[in-house]
Each structure stands twice: as C-alpha cells, then as structure tokens.
Amino acid sequence: MNSIRSFLAWWLGELRLVFSGRARSPLSLAMSSKEVALIERGIDNPLGVVELADPDYAVQIEGLRSIAEKRAGPSAPVEVRLPLDQVRFLDLDSPVSETGVNNAAVRVADEIDRKAGDLVVVPGPSVRRPNEKIPQVIVATTLKSTIAEAVAHARNWGFQPLRVTSADWPPEFVGGPNFYASEGRVRSSLISRVIWGLTALTVLLIASAAALALGTRGSIAEATRLQAEEATPLERDMGEVEIRLANYAHSASAAIEGRTETVPVWYLLSELAAVMPGDIALDSVKYRPGTVSVEGRGTSLDLMARAMERSPLFSEPRIIETRVSSKGIARFRMDITVNARGPL
Amino acid sequence: MKNAGRSTAAAILLLCALSAALAALIIVPTFAKWNAYGKTIRENRATVDQIQADERDFARLTRAGGEWIDFARNDRAGFLKATTSEQARLNARDYITALIEGYQGSLSSIASTVEASSRERIELIHVEITARVPKSRLPAMMIAMEDEPPFILVESFTLSSSGSDEAAIRLKGTMQRFEGVER
Numbered sequence: 145m146n147s148i149r150s151f152l153a154w155w156l157g158e159l160r161l162v163f164s165g166r167a168r169s170p171l172s173l174a175m176s177s178k179e180v181a182l183i184e185r186g187i188d189n190p191l192g193v194v195e196l197a198d199p200d201y202a203v204q205i206e207g208l209r210s211i212a213e214k215r216a217g218p219s220a221p222v223e224v225r226l227p228l229d230q231v232r233f234l235d236l237d238s239p240v241s242e243t244g245v246n247n248a249a250v251r252v253a254d255e256i257d258r259k260a261g262d263l264v265v266v267p268g269p270s271v272r273r274p275n276e277k278i279p280q281v282i283v284a285t286t287l288k289s290t291i292a293e294a295v296a297h298a299r300n301w302g303f304q305p306l307r308v309t310s311a312d313w314p315p316e317f318v319g320g321p322n323f324y325a326s327e328g329r330v331r332s333s334l335i336s337r338v339i340w341g342l343t344a345l346t347v348l349l350i351a352s353a354a355a356l357a358l359g360t361r362g363s364i365a366e367a368t369r370l371q372a373e374e375a376t377p378l379e380r381d382m383g384e385v386e387i388r389l390a391n392y393a394h395s396a397s398a399a400i401e402g403r404t405e406t407v408p409v410w411y412l413l414s415e416l417a418a419v420m421p422g423d424i425a426l427d428s429v430k431y432r433p434g435t436v437s438v439e440g441r442g443t444s445l446d447l448m449a450r451a452m453e454r455s456p457l458f459s460e461p462r463i464i465e466t467r468v469s470s471k472g473i474a475r476f477r478m479d480i481t482v483n484a485r486g487p488l
Numbered sequence: 489m490k491n492a493g494r495s496t497a498a499a500i501l502l503l504c505a506l507s508a509a510l511a512a513l514i515i516v517p518t519f520a521k522w523n524a525y526g527k528t529i530r531e532n533r534a535t536v537d538q539i540q541a542d543e544r545d546f547a548r549l550t551r552a553g554g555e556w557i558d559f560a561r562n563d564r565a566g567f568l569k570a571t572t573s574e575q576a577r578l579n580a581r582d583y584i585t586a587l588i589e590g591y592q593g594s595l596s597s598i599a600s601t602v603e604a605s606s607r608e609r610i611e612l613i614h615v616e617i618t619a620r621v622p623k624s625r626l627p628a629m630m631i632a633m634e635d636e637p638p639f640i641l642v643e644s645f646t647l648s649s650s651g652s653d654e655a656a657i658r659l660k661g662t663m664q665r666f667e668g669v670e671r
C-alpha cells in the first residue's frame with residue numbers, strides 16, 4: 145500500500161511540477177561542511193566536486209558554475225541539497241493538520257534545543273508503520289538559518305537556487321522535502337491556467353463533436369433501417385419478366401422480320417423487267433429462295449447475261465438450255481442467283 | 489516502479505501511455521460503433537436502392553410490354569387476325585380471294601395448312617395458290633400481297649404467260665397469326 149502511495153505521490157508530484165510552469169533544474173548542488181558537489185538530478189551522476197578546504201576552491205566553484213550554465217542555462221539554476229546531518233525526518237500520528245505540523249515543530253524544537261520559530265517543517269506522505277496502530281505522516285525539518293545560509297552560498301557562487309531539499313530522504317518521501325522554492329517560473333500561472341483551459345476545451349469539443357457525429361450517424365442508420373423496412377420488395381422474378389417480354393417481342397416482330405429476310409417477288413419482277421433487253425420475251429419466271437429461273441425467247445442473250453451481272457440483285461446468270469427457233473430467235477432457259485437483298 | 493527509474497521523463501511517458509490507453513478505451517468502441525452504423529446504413533440503402541431499381545425496371549418492362557402489345561395489335565405488325573387456327577385458315581382464304589379479285593384476277597385454287605412456329609404463340613398458315621391475274625395488275629397485286637398487312641411471305645413463285653393478257657401464277661407463301669392479339 146505504501147509503495148502505491150509512494151508511486152502516486154512521485155508521479156503526481158512530477159506532473160504537477162511539469163505542468164505548474166515552475167522553473168526546474170536538471171542539476172543539484174549538494175553541500176556539506178567539507179565539500180560541494182554538482183550532480184545530475186535523477187541519476188545522481190557527479191559532474192564535479194570541490195573541497196572547501198582547497199585554497200583554490202573559488203576557481204573550482206566557478207568551474208562548477210560554468211558546467212551548470214552549460215547544462216541548465218545562463219543563470220545556472222540548481223537544486224540545493226542540504227547535508228543529512230542538517231535535516232531530520234520524523235513520523236507523526238495522522239491526521240496531520242497545519243496545527244499538527246506546527247506542533248511537530250515544537251516537538252522537534254524541544255529535542256534539539258531550538259525555538260519552533262527557527263525551524264522549517266515540511267509534511268510528507270502518510271504511511272502505515274507495522275508497529276503503529278494509526279497511520280503516520282513523515283515530516284522533514286531543518287533550521288531556517290541553514291536554508292538561508294545554503295541559499296546565500298549558492299547565490300554567492302553564481303548559482304540560482306530553485307529549491308532547497310535534503311541530500312537524501314526516506315523512500316516514502318517521494319521527491320524529497322521542499323524547504324525552499326524560488327518564485328522563478330518558466331511561464332506565468334495565468335498562462336499555465338490558460339493552456340490547461342484550452343486543452344480541456346479542445347478535448348471537450350473533440351469529444352462533443354465525436355458524440356454528436358456518432359449520434360447523427362446512429363439516427364441516419366435508424367432512419368435507413370425504417371426506410372428499408374417500409375420499402376416493399378417486388379415479389380416478381382425480374383429475370384423471368386424480362387425473358388417473357390423478350391419472347392413476346394420476338395414473336396410480335398415475327399411478321400416484320402420475315403419480310404426483311406426474303407426478297408419480295410414484286411421487287412424481283414421489277415428488277416427483272418428493268419434489266420431485260422427489249423428483244424427478250426419471257427414466257428415463265430420461277431422463283432425459289434436464292435434462285436430464279438426464267439424461260440423466254442429472244443436474240444440478245446449475251447446482253448441479257450451482262451445486264452444481269454450488273455444488277456445488284458442478280459449474279460451468276462447461267463444459260464441452261466438454248467434452242468434456235470424460227471427466224472434466228474433462240475428459246476432459252478436461264479438460272480440466276482438471287483442475292484439475299486431486298487429493296488434498299 | 490523503483491526509485492531509480494523515477495524521473496520526469498518517466499512520469500511524462502507514463503502520463504502519455506495512460507492517456508493513450510484511456511483514449512483507446514474510448515476511441516476503439518466509438519470507432520467500432522461508427523463502423524457498425526456505417527455498415528447498417530450501407531446495407532439498408534442498398535436494400536432500398538435495389539427495391540427502387542426493381543420497381544423502375546418493372547415499370548420500364550411493363551411500359552415496354554404495353555408498347556409491344558400495342559404494336560402486335562396494330563395492323564402494321566402484319567399478322568392475320570383470327571381467334572383460332574381454323575378461323576385463320578378461313579380468313580386467309582377470304583383475304584387472298586378478295587385480294588386477287590380486287591385486281592381483276594381469278595383464284596383457281598387455294599390450299600392451306602397450319603403449323604406452330606418456333607416463336608411463342610405464333611402460328612404459320614402455309615398457303616398454296618394458283619390464280620390468273622391480268623399482267624398489268626400483277627405488280628400492284630404482288631406489292632399488296634407482300635407489303636400490305638397481313639403479310640404473305642412468298643417462299644416460291646411461278647409465273648407463266650400464255651401470250652394472252654393474263655398471267656398464271658402459282659405461289660407458296662406463309663401468313664402468320666399471333667395468338668392473343670385478335671382485337
């Protein structure tokens with residue numbers, strides 16, 4: 145349970161810091177009575193250590209500041225960490241009110257023979273100890289003068305102390321105690337609130353638009369469902385209807401189509417009369433599909449045959465039989481192919 | 489998460505992951521619902537469209553059917569009007585007799601048979617005619633026979649002239665009856 149509380153406290157605390165717009169530094173300046181160390185926050189990787197007893201320490205401190213400037217920006221913002229012997233962590237019975245915290249300050253002041261007003265007390269998370277009946281609250285405390293001294297040192301050395309905390313803290317006290325916090329901000333609280341507001345408004349608008357669109361689509365789906373239910377399907381086989389119509393049309397056009405498939409006799413006789421030379425007299429005409437046979441008398445059989453060839457209706461005139469009758473007039477029988485074309 | 493892993497980046501990453509998970513919890517069902525509605529809309533519209541298309545097609549076919557019926561009933565369709573096959577034979581005889589006599593010809597003989605066509609409801613009335621027609625009226629009579637309804641489709645034709653003004657014709661032809669359009 146404690147680990148969950150610890151996790152949530154860390155996570156929400158980090159997010160609060162990120163979104164609060166307060167200035168943060170990736171570096172910590174860890175102080176002790178003997179040395180000062182510049183370390184990377186989070187992974188505690190030391191970037192430089194300066195012993196205060198070193199006669200050349202001012203130059204080395206400047207070196208640390210230079211590193212901090214490169215890493216964190218022009219004013220070398222850092223988190224100042226107080227040595228552990230300057231900070232005390234105590235468990236108080238929960239719940240802890242503002243008054244309770246103040247009472248804790250009085251209790252700590254008694255223990256270290258100081259006045260309560262000299263102390264800064266920072267409440268931490270609530271925890272349940274195995275040997276305690278009621279939940280405990282971890283508090284961190286240190287002297288106000290210690291904080292002021294650390295801040296003053298950091299400023300003198302050219303750093304910008306953003307907050308003051310302890311060198312270490314109990315695992316439940318996520319993020320460590322915040323004894324001092326500068327007013328330095330990345331952006332104003334008003335802008336932060338405006339950003340939050342706009343973000344919330346955007347999310348709300350998107351959610352509303354999505355809900356509206358979904359609702360509208362649902363209404364359309366319902367409307368189309370009703371429309372589909374109301375529409376009465378045609379209880380006919382459209383294919384069968386089409387086939388019946390096609391058959392009917394096929395039958396209805398039978399007589400007309402029959403006319404166009406054959407050469408009408410009147411046209412055939414008309415064409416025969418047109419191409420026949422004047423000295424040819426026909427005695428009979430026999431027509432069967434594709435062929436016409438003529439019998440007659442006359443002299444210009446060759447002329448007649450050539451005339452037949454020129455006709456679009458006739459072709460391949462074949463003289464089947466000729467007999468010479470009186471006065472040089474020939475009796476003939478001729479077969480002619482009829483092209484399957486009616487009147488144009 | 490152990491303390492060593494706790495950093496600002498991890499906190500933000502965790503926030504992003506949690507936001508993404510929450511968004512997915514909302515977006516995925518919403519998207520599924522959206523798709524389901526879309527599918528319903530498409531299916532219903534397709535159903536309605538199909539029904540309307542069928543109705544339009546049926547109306548079109550009905551109209552076309554009516555036009556074909558009107559056409560078939562029209563004399564210009566060329567059918568011999570008769571209610572029965574026997575009536576068709578009699579009507580054919582009467583029609584041909586009247587036609588030949590109308591052109592001052594005389595019908596010598598006429599024979600007819602009835603046969604079903606491969607086309608639905610069509611009967612073929614085969615006629616065999618021998619007649620004598622004035623030569624001068626023969627072209628007009630043949631035009632009337634073949635081009636005026638009811639049409640006679642000539643299958644074979646023999647014309648012989650004996651030197652007089654009349655021509656003897658022997659003709660085999662077919663007339664057609666369309667059952668159901670006697671009016």
